[in-house]
Amino acid sequence: MKKALFSLLLLTGLSGAAQAQRNVSLGLKAGGTLSNFVGEQADSYKNAVGFQAGGFANIGLSKLFAFQPEVIYSRKGAKLPSSPEVTTRLDYVDVPLVFHVNVDGLFFEAGPQVGFLVAARRKTDNQSLDVKPSYNTVDAGYLFGLGYQRKTGLGVGLRYNGGITNIEKSVLVGTTEVQNNIRNSAFQLYLTYSFQGN
Numbered sequence: 495m496k497k498a499l500f501s502l503l504l505l506t507g508l509s510g511a512a513q514a515q516r517n518v519s520l521g522l523k524a525g526g527t528l529s530n531f532v533g534e535q536a537d538s539y540k541n542a543v544g545f546q547a548g549g550f551a552n553i554g555l556s557k558l559f560a561f562q563p564e565v566i567y568s569r570k571g572a573k574l575p576s577s578p579e580v581t582t583r584l585d586y587v588d589v590p591l592v593f594h595v596n597v598d599g600l601f602f603e604a605g606p607q608v609g610f611l612v613a614a615r616r617k618t619d620n621q622s623l624d625v626k627p628s629y630n631t632v633d634a635g636y637l638f639g640l641g642y643q644r645k646t647g648l649g650v651g652l653r654y655n656g657g658i659t660n661i662e663k664s665v666l667v668g669t670t671e672v673q674n675n676i677r678n679s680a681f682q683l684y685l686t687y688s689f690q691g692n
Contacts, residue, residue: 505522546569568587604636
């Protein structure tokens with residue numbers, strides 16, 4: 495009797511694990527980014543082109559809903575049209591926690607995101623400066639978007655990524671601490687390839 499009960503529990507567990515595995519797919523993604531800075535001190539900045547690349551796990555919660563954590567290397571930034579033109583490039587490792595609503599491969603997505611700054615450079619025509627010490631190492635934000643993605647195969651998506659925290663560190667001017675109101679803002683167009691799912 496005990497052996498039969500143990501076998502039944504083992505079978506149930508294996509069945510559940512197999513079902514869970516069928517509801518999980520892994521994937522790679524890459525694409526382009528059109529980014530800018532927004533905020534009270536960001537009016538003079540213009541769009542800059544960047545890139546993104548990384549991986550994700552899509553976890554089916556039901557036929558309609560899925561949870562998709564990601565790890566993405568993303569280049570953001572903006573241009574300041576001065577003479578000479580100045581381009582600020584900010585490289586992040588972004589960790590989005592994305593929730594999908596799916597209908598036959600079409601999806602709407604939204605969720606929070608945290609980014610970890612790995613490099614920051616300010617470039618002109620003939621000069622490139624490391625400005626990472628001037629920027630905050632953590633960038634909190636949100637995202638929403640839409641696209642087409644199956645459990646296996648190619649997919650495509652368009653996403654907006656907005657920052658909710660200032661990217662620059664505060665500076666001391668005399669005895670006054672000054673904090674510029676500048677945040678990240680980016681549109682991301684990307685392709686995905688999913689595998690290991692049904």
